[in-house]
Amino acid sequence: MQKYCLALDLNNHPDLIAEYIDYHKNVWPEIQKSIKDSGIINLEIYNVGDRLFMIMETDDNFSFAEKAKLDAENPKVQEWETLMWKFQKALPQAKSGEKWILMDKIFELK
Structure with a gap:
């Protein structure tokens, strides 16, 4: 298993941030399926202000390049x-x- 942490910023507008959070309370089933099908075992997104952090746990076969290829071929994604x-x-x-x-x-505390 691999673990990755990623970051992204949101447009700093309270209404847009609230709407973004609402979308992520009900992520489309096709999106959830595409995530799982790519080898992602667990995915969490955290928010503070306009900053997001994503933590992904993947199987050993996961590839960012393959995920990008699958996403590009999926109209719903x-x-x-x-x-x-x-x-x-x-x-x-x-x-x-x-x-x-x-x-x-x-850093990692062990």
Whole structure:
């Protein structure tokens, strides 16, 4: 199993942030299926202000490249992603079209 942490910012408008959170209380079933089908075992999103953190636990076969390929071929995922861009803004480190940025782990208490 692998664990990843990613970050993303939201447009800093209280109504948009509230709407984004509401969408994530009822994520479309097709989106949940696409997440599971890609090898993601658990996925959590945390929010503070306009910042989001995502923690993903994946099986050993998970690949970001394969997930991106599957998402690009799935019209429902593309519909969801287009809708979510209304709320999201890319971090300064993001490449063109990139949303969630993989974070580097700098500490772990064992």
